[in-house]
Amino acid sequence: EVSLLESGGGLVQPGGSLRLSCAASGFNFRSYVMTWVRQAPGKGLERVSTISGGGATTFYADSVKGRFTISRDNSKNTLYLQMSSLRVEDTALYYCAKEYVVMGATRRAFDIWGQGTMVTVSS
Amino acid sequence: QSALTQPPSASGSLGQSVTVSCTGTSSDIGAYNYVSWYQQHPGRAPKLMIYEVSERPSGVPDRFSGSKSGNTASLTVSGLQAEDEADYYCSSYAGSNNYVVFGGGTKLTVL
Numbered sequence: 001e002v003s004l005l006e007s008g009g010g011l012v013q014p015g016g017s018l019r020l021s022c023a024a025s026g027f028n029f030r031s032y033v034m035t036w037v038r039q040a041p042g043k044g045l046e047r048v049s050t051i052s053g054g055g056a057t058t059f060y061a062d063s064v065k066g067r068f069t070i071s072r073d074n075s076k077n078t079l080y081l082q083m084s085s086l087r088v089e090d091t092a093l094y095y096c097a098k099e100y101v102v103m104g105a106t107r108r109a110f111d112i113w114g115q116g117t118m119v120t121v122s123s
Numbered sequence: 124q125s126a127l128t129q130p131p132s133a134s135g136s137l138g139q140s141v142t143v144s145c146t147g148t149s150s151d152i153g154a155y156n157y158v159s160w161y162q163q164h165p166g167r168a169p170k171l172m173i174y175e176v177s178e179r180p181s182g183v184p185d186r187f188s189g190s191k192s193g194n195t196a197s198l199t200v201s202g203l204q205a206e207d208e209a210d211y212y213c214s215s216y217a218g219s220n221n222y223v224v225f226g227g228g229t230k231l232t233v234l
């Protein structure tokens with residue numbers, strides 16, 4: 001079964017750091033673009049960061065650029081999000097999501113999502 | 124403020140149809156046929172319902188359909204069922220710099 005499992009969330013003070021992990025199983029992890037998407041309480045979805053299958057190419061939302069770093073370890077089938085200089089507005093449920101590919105072509109959509117890990121930034 | 128604009132709420136009666144709109148710009152929805160729609164029930168992760176404007180992943184009922192005209196995409200749910208009550212989010216590819224952008228979500232109520 002294809003699945004994603006996030007971990008690493010928690011309560012952190014403003015200015016602090018946290019590293020999120022996303023363990024993938026059931027698919028050839030290294031072949032897929034992976035993305036972190038967050039959802040603030042009662043709010044909509046926001047793409048945070050995206051990384052190519054090999055890890056060489058990354059994208060960041062302007063709101064986290066320079067503070068967050070996405071990475072992956074394909075030998076461990078794991079995606080990471082290193083978050084630093086955290087702000088109150090970073091408080092959200094963080095999902096990892098797998099790119100949807102059909103017949104070898106990306107569909108610029110996300111077909112598999114984890115259940116999310118909650119990050120709360122508060123003093 | 125979300126990149127794509129959706130109405131905050133929509134409603135329809137059991138068995139009826141409802142359409143949810145998603146308005147973007149010529150840099151996202153208007154430029155690419157990579158519009159997706161996600162369904163999210165409370166406390167659950169989003170679920171992909173429509174991709175590439177009007178395509179349905181395996182397992183998604185054909186009651187769900189999508190379309191696009193210019194900078195606006197639409198999701199139509201026909202034959203509304205109680206389980207369709209959820210939040211719906213649109214997204215669009217927006218080029219190599221912005222990658223994918225989302226709408227603010229629409230809460231669909233089944234009356």
